[in-house]
Amino acid sequence: ADIAKQYDPMVIRWYLISSHYRSSNNYTIESMEQAKNTYNRLINTIKKVNDAEFAESKSKQLNELIAKIENAENKIIDAMEDDFDTPVALAELLTLFREINKAILQDGLKINQEFKDRFFKFIEFNEKIFGIFPSLNAKMTPFSFESMDEKDKLIKSLVNLIIEIRAKLRDKKLYDLSDVIRERLRELGIDIEDKKL
Structure with a gap:
C-alpha cells in the first residue's frame, strides 16, 4: 500500500519521531492508525484552545497551566539534548495537552489572551523542533532562538537525525516511508542520492 496516499504527511512524521531513532520501529497498519488518532487529538486540542470562551481575568487554574507549559518546554x-530522545519529548507534549483538554472540556476553563499567546508560542516551539504543526503558523506568535548559531546547529542535527531514520527504514525495506522523507527533504533543498544495490 502507498502510505503517502493513505496518511497525512504530518501523521507519518509523528509516527517516525514517536520512537527513538536508535531503536527498531516495526511498521504496522495498527501503529499508523494509532499515530493518526494521537495526532488528531493534538490538533483537536489546539482548536479547542483557539475556540475556548474568553476570560478578562486570569484564574489560578490558568496560572498553573502556564507554569506547566513552561515546565513541559x-x-x-x-x-x-539527551541523544534526541523524541519519545520522552513527545510524551511531555501529550501529557500537557491531556491536562489542557480536560481543563476545557470537564472544568469549563475560560482562557485569557496571556494564556492563549503562551500556548501558541509553545506550539510554534514544537513546530520548529518537530515540524508537526505547519498549518497553524498563522495563529502563532513569534519565537526566536538565542542566536543564529544555535538555530543552525539544531537544524543540522535534526537533518542528520532524519537521514539516519531514513537509512533505518531502507534497511527494513520500508521504501514508501523512506521515499516520502526523501521527497520532503528535496522540497527543502536537501538532495539524497541512494546508492544502487
Whole structure:
C-alpha cells in the first residue's frame, strides 16, 4: 500500500519521531492508525484552545497551566539534548495537552489572551523542533532562538537525525516511508542520492 496516499504527511512524521531513532520501529497498519488518532487529538486540542470562551481575568487554574507549559518546554529541551530522545519529548507534549483538554472540556476553563499567546508560542516551539504543526503558523506568535548559531546547529542535527531514520527504514525495506522523507527533504533543498544495490 502507498502510505503517502493513505496518511497525512504530518501523521507519518509523528509516527517516525514517536520512537527513538536508535531503536527498531516495526511498521504496522495498527501503529499508523494509532499515530493518526494521537495526532488528531493534538490538533483537536489546539482548536479547542483557539475556540475556548474568553476570560478578562486570569484564574489560578490558568496560572498553573502556564507554569506547566513552561515546565513541559524545558523537559522537551532536556529530552532532545539527551541523544534526541523524541519519545520522552513527545510524551511531555501529550501529557500537557491531556491536562489542557480536560481543563476545557470537564472544568469549563475560560482562557485569557496571556494564556492563549503562551500556548501558541509553545506550539510554534514544537513546530520548529518537530515540524508537526505547519498549518497553524498563522495563529502563532513569534519565537526566536538565542542566536543564529544555535538555530543552525539544531537544524543540522535534526537533518542528520532524519537521514539516519531514513537509512533505518531502507534497511527494513520500508521504501514508501523512506521515499516520502526523501521527497520532503528535496522540497527543502536537501538532495539524497541512494546508492544502487
